[in-house]
Amino acid sequence: MDLKRKVALLAFWSLLLPTGANAYFSQNDQGEEVFSFLSTFDSPRNAALEKAASALPSTDPTIVQLNPAALRLPEGTKRIAEIHWQTGDMAENQGSISYTSSYKWFLYQISYNWLDYGSLTGYDEYGNETGKDYNPLSQMATATVSFPMKHIHVGVTAKFASEHLADDATDRTAWGAAFDWGISWQSSSKIFGLAVFARDFGCLLRDYVDDGEEAFYPMSQTFGIAGYYRPVIVPRLTLMAESDFPRYAEPKLNLAGEYALGQSFYIRAGFTRAWLDLTRDMKQLISADSRPDEAQTARMLSAGLGYNSKLFSLDYAFSYLAQGLGFEHRIGLRVGL
16 A cells, blocks of 8 residues: 555544544533634634635645645745734734744744733622733644645644633643644645644643642544635636534534735635534525524634735735624734745
């Protein structure tokens, strides 16, 4: 059995075994995961495409947070430094810094990510202000190794995260560790490609309360499949789709498109919807019966612009949050060194 068939077989069973087990996806376990902020460190490009770009190789270093196998360096570039930052109704100050380079046939990356929620007013169990303000802070550091081959690409990411919520007597900073893996395949024509991946398989190493006992709550433990396609009649357009299957939440579908204007400018748009809500939408169209107007994911629609040159790349994204949660703005800059 050649290497290509071995890798494809491994990917198939890695995805099939857990997703086929009823014990893995349990509705009774919804909401048990911790460190949900790990999935919010999107670059402007990833956000504008609503996380649908996992199968498409990219020189945007933060693609590793979707699929570590999709990481690439621009031709003629030995290393990349990137910073991106966002603000909005869900976070006052959030961003990432990363450094990407290569060693022999491998690509590697390290990054630091932070999420500052700003000053929050404290309330007691009766809804009354306590007169005390809190400044929660979430952080994540990652290390990625990717091995691009001719058609099949593999990659892994190790994550270490921490979250500090309050300064009360028994409160402390929680720690956690997780890993991601991804396997991508790209056709010789580069017109289409596929990927399977797993994100945030890990748990707490230390919980939030110093009570003499440790509660090792798990992280999201998400499997996913993704693909992209470039229509022959519109070669500048790339269509992308991804379906995520979190262990402790409803699966969702991400759809996106990216259109190249010349050699340097890009227009992007993406859409996210839970499969449960899509099912309700279809039933409403078929039967015209009313249903609750709700969504299972916070961000639902995004758009953005990108500019690439030999010296630097600049990206911007705007996201509309469902259920009246507000808006998000992201801006990112990366420089080849």
